[in-house]
Amino acid sequence: MLPLERILEAQRRIADSLPPTPLLLDHVLSEQFGRRIWLKGELFQRTGSFKPRGGLNWLRSAGDAELAGGLGAVSAGNHALGLAWAAGEAGVPVTIVMPENASVFKVEGSRKLGAEVILHGDINQAWELMRKLVAERGLTLVHPYDDERIIAGQGTVGLEILEQAPEATAILCPVGGGGLIAGIGSAAAALKPELALIGVEPSGAASMAAAWSAGAPERLARVATCAKSLGAAIVGEHTYPVCRKTTQTLLQVDDDAIGRAMRHLLYQAKLLAEPGAAVGVAALLEGAVALPFEGDVVVVITGGNMSPEELTDFL
Template structure:
């Protein structure tokens, strides 16, 4: 049974407003085709290159739209968040631009590259055992200090900001039939889906998540968000431990198909996008292409398809691990 949208869920109008809110700071990302990649896949494919956005992922869209709607008292004592990296980098950058103190709580296993990037953007970074411990510490610190906790994906303004990717896709590829999108906590696919379905209800939206961190599928199966005890995946940017209270019901309305990908398929697809696609995408950013390459997503011969390449923040250690897994 499809869950009703919760009160306060973002609308198409909210996403249009978000586009105006972020326009001065962020340019639209390109949709590109790679002929060598298409030769390997045996089909045309457009790539929505969010890895070319500020801070190397789509995340600044949601962060800037959250800030645009924040009250002065929400900013007065600084901001705190939990992140494996990309959301933390985006919040650190945006906070630095406005001279707002930012604290990013990250799991111990987070990418050293992303930890240092958050610090370089001016954030205080705190490392805790795992994603569960990171969340517990962030909530306690917010309570103790009065800092405002900025969710990485489960907030209407964050979701509306991510939905601007969908508006750009509609402008850039008006004949589009299908969009394939990475899934972590569900903010990106929820926002994109709201934008796409408002304009073209018949358009097919497919979500791809790692089998080792299948947060949205677990929520679908359980009838609501559930905690994953130990999410573990090469696609660390998609390693959320729980789907959102907002993103779960939205996803039930806008996502037509949800698939999970094993680690070897994620690694092989990322290597393919790097080698043939010439895009330095991190595994979480490449997972939509990986789903096509592994035939996990079945597409019609004439289907007009775009894959969202959601991020490209990968350090050398991760690249070496990826290549060893893909071989």
């Protein structure tokens, strides 16, 4: 697991630019489950997701040699936005390769923040091109999730949850490449080891489940999900063992369930959450979660970056 001090250092490093996000009570879910269900509003963070936490921690702990040639990244969108913003704050150029089916909202947003964005193939092909660009241009790769500095930054979400919800007995966390759940898991294991950490991933991109089954990260041949922000084809060498050790349960939800959860968040909780952010709520609405017998439950709402056209498909 990542040492707690690394996460505390990250919190100190980014605190002046990234304040804590709010914890909101979901009244409808709370009444349904007979306990308080809290929503951790990471969609209110800078650039609309939790991703700037890791990106800014990486930038502010990087050496001059790492920054000299500019940065490179692969992203479905939110890492692109978060890193573009953090790099812009530091005056460092960044090149990002995104899949051709990436959200136009996120592509345009990343470009407005100063990033060079290249659209190329699917997520696996995007990675192939980025490796080529790293070699040709001398870029420093900033991995979207499989980097301890990124994980430490995302772990600050866990520190905030534990402070804001002291009576929480369970956290539901979306899972893509595993950076967020590895960070939250490391913080929770150090400060509240009895807490149940529950990971939720889309069934069309169940890369963490594949790793659990194989005993190591294993690349998916195909990713097909409306939750593009969770569409990692393979989890990380760093994130997999931490997730395996700190996560009690790993669940999958399909696109229909994600759509229902998005409508719940929009109409009942009044939150415009993107598909990948809704998987934890989807698991609750589908009755897929075995919760502890008592205590509060926190669901991480990871982001809210969508164009009107993208949202329309779910209404």
